[in-house]
Amino acid sequence: MKKLYIVFFVALLISGTQVIFPKNTEAACRCVCVNGQKQNLCTSTLDIPKACFGLCPLTSPSIKPLEPLKLKPLGTTSCTMKQVWNSWTNSYQWQRVCR
Numbered sequence: 001m002k003k004l005y006i007v008f009f010v011a012l013l014i015s016g017t018q019v020i021f022p023k024n025t026e027a028a029c030r031c032v033c034v035n036g037q038k039q040n041l042c043t044s045t046l047d048i049p050k051a052c053f054g055l056c057p058l059t060s061p062s063i064k065p066l067e068p069l070k071l072k073p074l075g076t077t078s079c080t081m082k083q084v085w086n087s088w089t090n091s092y093q094w095q096r097v098c099r
Contacts, residue, residue, distance in 0.1 A: 028042055028043050028044060028047035028048070029041065029042040029043075029047045029048065029049050029050050030042075030050070031050055031051075031052035031053075031054075032084055032085055033056030033057065033084070033085035033092075034082050034083065034084050034085075034097060035059055035082050035083050036056050036057075036058060036059045036083075037056060038052040038053070038054055038055075038056055039052060040052060041084070041097065044075070045073075045074075045075030045076060046075075056085060057085065057092075059083050059092055060092065062083070062092075062094075064081055064094070065081055065094050066081075067079070067080070067081060067096075068096060070096070072098055073098055076098040076099055077099060078098065078099055079096055079097065079098040079099075080096070080097060081094050081095070081096055081097075082094070082095060082097045083095075084097070
């Protein structure tokens with residue numbers, strides 16, 4: 001009977017810590033440099049934007065690529081190609097950004 005109480009208490013303790021400290025694996029919005037200015041890029045229109053601070057590297061002039069023929073994600077009104085800073089390559093890359 002005492003073992004049953006210990007198992008119950010440990011299970012309750014583990015589940016309680018999961019509720020108090022949830023594990024968030026992916027940020028929904030992130031601050032990135034777009035065309036030389038900090039702005040939020042979110043995975044969904046329902047996500048809450050973060051406060052963006054800091055300076056961005058200057059963009060190098062390049063020719064804008066053609067728009068890909070894709071449907072806009074739900075909840076967005078327009079999509080354009082913009083230069084987005086890639087911290088892995090330390091350079092701007094053209095990406096499709098929707099609003």
